[in-house]
Amino acid sequence: MAKYLLLKHYRGIPEPVPGTDVPMDRWTPDEVTEHMAFMGRMIDDLKERGEFVDAQALSPRGAFVRYDGAGKAPVTDGPFAETKDLIAGWMAIDVESQERAYEAAAHLSSAPGPGGRALHEWIEVRPFLTDNSEVTG
Amino acid sequence: MNGSLRDEALKDLGPQVLGVLVRRGADFASAEDAVQEALLEAVRRWDVAGAADDDGTGVPADPKGWLVTVAWRKFVDARRSASSRAQREIRVTLEPPAGPTEQADDTLLLLSRCCHPALTPASSVALTLRAVGGLTTAQIARAFLVPEATMAQRISRAKRTVTGERFEQPGDVHAVLRVLYLIFNEGFTGRSGADDGVDLAAEGVRLARQLVAAVPDDAEAAGLLALMLLHHARRDARTSPSGEPVPLDRQDRSRWDTATIAEGVALLQGALARDRLGPYQAQAAIVALHDDAATAEETDWSQILEWYDELVRLEPRNPVVALNRAVAVGHVDGPLAGLRLVEALDADLPRRDAAAAYLHEQAGNLGEAGRLYAVAADAATSTAERTHLTKQAGRVRQLSEG
Numbered sequence: 380m381a382k383y384l385l386l387k388h389y390r391g392i393p394e395p396v397p398g399t400d401v402p403m404d405r406w407t408p409d410e411v412t413e414h415m416a417f418m419g420r421m422i423d424d425l426k427e428r429g430e431f432v433d434a435q436a437l438s439p440r441g442a443f444v445r446y447d448g449a450g451k452a453p454v455t456d457g458p459f460a461e462t463k464d465l466i467a468g469w470m471a472i473d474v475e476s477q478e479r480a481y482e483a484a485a486h487l488s489s490a491p492g493p494g495g496r497a498l499h500e501w502i503e504v505r506p507f508l509t510d511n512s513e514v515t516g
Numbered sequence: 517m518n519g520s521l522r523d524e525a526l527k528d529l530g531p532q533v534l535g536v537l538v539r540r541g542a543d544f545a546s547a548e549d550a551v552q553e554a555l556l557e558a559v560r561r562w563d564v565a566g567a568a569d570d571d572g573t574g575v576p577a578d579p580k581g582w583l584v585t586v587a588w589r590k591f592v593d594a595r596r597s598a599s600s601r602a603q604r605e606i607r608v609t610l611e612p613p614a615g616p617t618e619q620a621d622d623t624l625l626l627l628s629r630c631c632h633p634a635l636t637p638a639s640s641v642a643l644t645l646r647a648v649g650g651l652t653t654a655q656i657a658r659a660f661l662v663p664e665a666t667m668a669q670r671i672s673r674a675k676r677t678v679t680g681e682r683f684e685q686p687g688d689v690h691a692v693l694r695v696l697y698l699i700f701n702e703g704f705t706g707r708s709g710a711d712d713g714v715d716l717a718a719e720g721v722r723l724a725r726q727l728v729a730a731v732p733d734d735a736e737a738a739g740l741l742a743l744m745l746l747h748h749a750r751r752d753a754r755t756s757p758s759g760e761p762v763p764l765d766r767q768d769r770s771r772w773d774t775a776t777i778a779e780g781v782a783l784l785q786g787a788l789a790r791d792r793l794g795p796y797q798a799q800a801a802i803v804a805l806h807d808d809a810a811t812a813e814e815t816d817w818s819q820i821l822e823w824y825d826e827l828v829r830l831e832p833r834n835p836v837v838a839l840n841r842a843v844a845v846g847h848v849d850g851p852l853a854g855l856r857l858v859e860a861l862d863a864d865l866p867r868r869d870a871a872a873a874y875l876h877e878q879a880g881n882l883g884e885a886g887r888l889y890a891v892a893a894d895a896a897t898s899t900a901e902r903t904h905l906t907k908q909a910g911r912v913r914q915l916s917e918g
Contacts, residue, residue: 380638380660381897429639429670432662473662475636509898510661 382432382473382507383480385487387500389439389465396499399492406493414498417490425472425483436468471507480504522562525579526555527650533583534647535622542591544629545675548647550594554587623648624730627723628688631695632678639674640695641702646671648726649699649719659702659714689731693740693796696724700744717751720744728783738787739797745780746803749773761900765812777807798827817847835865843871851878869895870905873912882916 403411418434425431443456470487474480484502492498530551537547562575576582630644642660645651651659657667703716724741731737753767762768784800801823809815824841831837839861846854855875861868873888889909896902 382661426665427669429666429673431666473660473666475638506897508896508902510900 385470386503387467392501432471550591631691643674735787735790735792736794742780742784743800749776851875886913
């Protein structure tokens with residue numbers, strides 16, 4: 380088994396499929412409800428398959444923070460309205476193969492948007508580095 | 517019996533009792549439920565130190581027999597109520613005559629059921645650890661870093677899958693070998709496992725011992741156990757005090773466990789004497805040759821290469837074997853000979869760049885070695901491997917620039 384992170388981005392991804400990039404705050408309430416229900420069903424399905432590890436949504440309002448020397452307060456920057464890459468949330472899954480990870484990502488990408496049509500949203504798939512090193516030599 | 521001793525005993529007995537029930541014809545999932553109930557009852561009743569007292573508490577003289585009786589009764593009761601719900605009679609209620617329990621057969625039957633080809637490797641691993649290893653779902657979940665609910669679901673799906681598959685004969689021992697090796701491999705890590713209480717490498721060894729006891733004539737089963745032991749013997753030397761993995765050629769060989777090496781070598785010799793060579797025996801022979809060298813420089817690479825030739829013959833289409841053989845060729849015939857073989861392999865093969873980097877370094881091409889170590893670090897699948905390769909890149913680059 381291998382763990383993968385399925386990353387949803389608010390922006391900063393390849394060109395959206397034309398006609399699918401209407402921001403969520405312009406959807407109807409029912410469309411938002413349907414979208415959220417789809418996410419819930421997907422998580423239930425992953426749990427039922429024994430593949431679920433974690434799911435988390437992130438607020439878009441974050442800041443960059445860095446160390447500024449001993450005894451000094453951390454330096455903060457942002458939030459940046461124009462940040463190119465902004466992560467919306469993730470699902471972490473533990474699956475048998477990369478193929479299965481891609482299948483799950485494609486399913487996540489088929490979540491309904493405006494008019495109940497699939498969003499075709501780009502999902503970034505990142506393998507976890509494992510803890511164990513295989514037997515060699 | 518004190519609590520921890522009792523729990524240890526129950527951990528061993530649970531799978532044995534499960535094996536008896538399955539051999540008597542109980543379906544897997546119901547049998548496991550029944551055994552769990554019997555174990556719970558044992559925990560309740562055996563909680564008194566010393567011998568059985570008047571009201572029947574305390575540890576029975578024959579704990580396994582007690583558990584078999586109780587579990588079988590629970591199974592029969594469950595079947596009865598299930599069948600009455602279904603409004604039909606099922607005649608499974610006759611208890612077979614008590615006889616000597618055939619522990620070895622039971623172990624093999626259970627193992628081959630847990631490693632049934634209808635299951636994915638990960639499902640087999642989880643089910644084997646649960647049903648034969650006697651680990652709790654929570655322990656298995658922790659070992660694989662997934663939520664307990666996820667692991668519970670994975671195990672119950674696996675049980676449903678094998679419950680539909682009825683077979684009386686033990687299946688393919690080779691499927692079992694593969695699953696046990698996967699378990700061992702999962703535990704082959706810098707972490708000792710002491711922090712979370714589950715040592716998967718040790719579990720793999722324990723299960724392989726049970727398998728060898730069940731099929732004493734199987735050369736590959738003995739070969740697998742030998743392979744595990746010969747690796748396991750190095751575990752103390754494999755991790756630095758700060759927890760980082762130490763590569764074979766830089767391990768403090770005085771910290772290798774010589775008793776375990778001796779056991780592995782003896783097992784391997786017994787297996788090889790059967791003259792039915794297989795991949796596990798050949799791999800064990802290679803590890804034994806490494807273990808036999810007092811220093812990395814004394815490694816008998818010529819003999820290792822001969823064993824790789826055997827492995828290639830046994831597994832001609834295994835690219836990992838071909839890659840490892842190329843490294844051995846590099847030691848015997850020089851790094852350039854090894855490199856020619858590496859470069860003929862598929863560019864996407866995992867660790868190909870790491871092997872090429874190593875051989876380039878041996879050949880004195882430090883610039884190319886540094887570049888390839890960095891490429892290999894980028895493609896590494898584990899944190900330890902990535903850290904190791906990143907350091908190699910930095911070290912070689914300093915050498916080439918300094």
